[in-house]
Amino acid sequence: MNREIQVFACPHGPLLVRGADIVVDESGDEHAVERPVVALCVCEGSGRKPWCDGTHKSIRRDLP
Amino acid sequence: MFDGFVKPVDEMSACNRLPRQKGDIVRLPGPCGPVSGRVVESLQGGRELRPVAIGNEPVLVDRDVQMALWVLYELFYRGFEGVDAGREWDPELITLRGVIERRVERELRSATRGRLNQLLAREEAVGDLILDLVEEDEGPSLSSFLRRDATVEQMRDFLSQRSVQQLKESDPQAFLIPRLTGRAKAALAELQYDEFGGGRASHLHQDMYAETLVSAGLDPRYGAYIDEATAVTLAAANVMSLLALNRRLVPVGVGHFAAFEASSSVPSRRIAAGLERLGLGAAARYFEEHVEADAVHEQIAARDVCGAVVEQTPDLLSEVVFGALCTVHLDRLSADDLLTRWGVAGDESEAAS
Ligand code: FES
Ligand SMILES: [Fe+2]
Ligand SMILES: [Fe+2]
Numbered sequence: 487m488n489r490e491i492q493v494f495a496c497p498h499g500p501l502l503v504r505g506a507d508i509v510v511d512e513s514g515d516e517h518a519v520e521r522p523v524v525a526l527c528v529c530e531g532s533g534r535k536p537w538c539d540g541t542h543k544s545i546r547r548d549l550p
Numbered sequence: 551m552f553d554g555f556v557k558p559v560d561e562m563s564a565c566n567r568l569p570r571q572k573g574d575i576v577r578l579p580g581p582c583g584p585v586s587g588r589v590v591e592s593l594q595g596g597r598e599l600r601p602v603a604i605g606n607e608p609v610l611v612d613r614d615v616q617m618a619l620w621v622l623y624e625l626f627y628r629g630f631e632g633v634d635a636g637r638e639w640d641p642e643l644i645t646l647r648g649v650i651e652r653r654v655e656r657e658l659r660s661a662t663r664g665r666l667n668q669l670l671a672r673e674e675a676v677g678d679l680i681l682d683l684v685e686e687d688e689g690p691s692l693s694s695f696l697r698r699d700a701t702v703e704q705m706r707d708f709l710s711q712r713s714v715q716q717l718k719e720s721d722p723q724a725f726l727i728p729r730l731t732g733r734a735k736a737a738l739a740e741l742q743y744d745e746f747g748g749g750r751a752s753h754l755h756q757d758m759y760a761e762t763l764v765s766a767g768l769d770p771r772y773g774a775y776i777d778e779a780t781a782v783t784l785a786a787a788n789v790m791s792l793l794a795l796n797r798r799l800v801p802v803g804v805g806h807f808a809a810f811e812a813s814s815s816v817p818s819r820r821i822a823a824g825l826e827r828l829g830l831g832a833a834a835r836y837f838e839e840h841v842e843a844d845a846v847h848e849q850i851a852a853r854d855v856c857g858a859v860v861e862q863t864p865d866l867l868s869e870v871v872f873g874a875l876c877t878v879h880l881d882r883l884s885a886d887d888l889l890t891r892w893g894v895a896g897d898e899s900e901a902a903s
Contacts, residue, residue, distance in 0.1 A: 496849050497678065521744045525846040533819075538845040540815035543685055 500525035500538035511536045575631045576624065576773040583614025589621050589646070593633045599642040609653045610883070616784035619654070620714075620776070622647045623791040627718060628772060651792050655799070658789070662875035669871055676860045676867060677853035680805065680874045684812040689882035690889060693817035696824040704892050705828055709766050710775040711888065715787040716759040717772050720745035722790035723807050729800045730855075732862065737854035738804070741811075741847050755843075758836045765833035766825075782887040786880045793873065801866040804859055805873025808851035813881060814844035 492504040503509070503524050509517045517536055525538035532539045578594060581587035588602040609615045624630065625638040637643060669683055696708060720742055727738055747753035760770035769775070790810075793803035818840035825834040860867050 496853065499681075499849060500845065502846065502849055521748060521843065521846065522740050523744075523846050523850060525842075525849060534842060537842045539819060539841045540845050540848075543816060 495528070496525075499528075499542055501528050502526075509536055576628050578630050578633070579617060579621065579773075579776045581614075582617050585614050585650075586617035586621065587614075589618045589643070592643070593621070593630060593637060596634060599640070599646060602646070604649060604653060608657055609650060610657050610785050611781045613781035613784065615650055615653075616781050616788055617776075617779075619647065619650050619788045620779075620784045622650075623788060623795070624773075626791070626795060627721060651796065654785070654789065654792060658876050658879065659872065661879050662872060665875055666868065666872055669875075670868055675853075675857065676870055677808075677849075677857045679871060680808045680852040680856060681812050681848065683871070683874055684809050684878060687878050687881070689878070690885045691817075691820075692881075692885040692888060693820040693824075695889065695894065697820035697827070698824070699894075700824055700828070700892075702828050702830070704888075705824060705830065706766055706768060707892070708888060709763060709833070710768055711779060711783045711884075713759065713763060713768075713770075713775050714779050714783050715790065717756055717770075718787075719756040719759060721756070722794040723803070725794040726800060726803050726807070729797050730804075730859070732858060734804070734855050734858035734862065737850050737858060741850050741855070744843060744847070755836070755839070758839060762833045762836040765835075766830050780887055780891070782880070782883045786884055789876060789880060793876070799869075801859055801863075801869035802873035802876065804851070804855050805870035806876050807873075808848070808856050808870075809874035809877035811844050811851045812848040813877060815841050815848060818844065 489505055491506050492502075494502040494504075496502060503519075503526060504522065506519050506524070509519060509524065509526065511517065526536050527534075527538045527542070529538075529542035529545055531541035531545050533541065578590050579586070581590045585602050585604060588600055591597070592599040604615060605612075621630075622643055625633075625635075625643070629635050629638075665683075669679060672679065674682065692708070696705060700708070723738070724742060724746075727735060727742065730738060743749075745755050747755070747757075751757070763770040789806070790803075793799045793806050818837040822834040822837035822841065825831060825837065856870050860870055
């Protein structure tokens, strides 16, 4: 199956991913995607990694 | 000779036989003043609405007027037991609704005008502007209070007041979809698909809220707490309908929705923690779901939905931002309303996570 996966990097925020079924994190653990679009944490601050939980808002001043 | 089947008269109105689920029957609220009194009396008796005047006091905090408006809007959602579904488009009721709506709109515009002008002077893309203005708000934080200090009774009061809007979560905004086009429409539909469970009834956000109510020992039925709802609780729900059921206000509606999504992820995390602290962890599922869901939704609503609306028609920027400020204004009113009701001084609830 050829499926297009779209990614969009939100300024000072998460990476939005559309069309994925599974996200594999850096330690190789698989996370099932259960919604049409998911937000992946890039600030490293999330308490629910790999997903964004809004924590970037309190530390975003230090982000690029 | 005619020997076909003749329907009894009361079955002719097929619209009164809309499919309903158990526990879904909404009763008319008790009237709480002259305006809601007239509306309820007219619906109950199946009679014409008798004329009624709206006083000169602010209507956003007037419980009687907001109750009347809530009842008028519910005719467009689930209706009421024993009320002819055809009353939805009763011209007298629509006229009264329009009178109240213009008053609500005027109050929202004057409450937000100063801040709106400041924000429009910034050279920011609309998506960033909305996410920033929510974050920059310095109103009292209800969610911080719920996380750290609320008693079980206060938490239950919060959950039951919230039920007035959450049991029809995303229903008002569904009316926005046919009024949008192109990228704005596609983005809103994508987001709403998630709100409505992504094809799974068990994931309907409004039903997850009903489960939260059950877990907290509360009544999950639609409209169960309407007689206890405060003016501001009703107003917060009504403004969503105002902005979705009037096509002229659609850009305001998308701005309101984006700010609403943007004020959910972090507060939901705090509320979930508050529920755990109080031993009501089973009621936290709805809020935990919203930590993740709204971290996505806020980005899509602000950048894609609002971004596309403003890209299509740049003149609409100020209406979209006005909508976002309506959310912030109502959030403040709601926080003040509940914290005052609980006798909590403003400084105890200052924002801190
Ligand atoms: S990017 Fe949102 S919490 Fe890290
Ligand atoms: Fe939701
Ligand atoms: Fe949402």
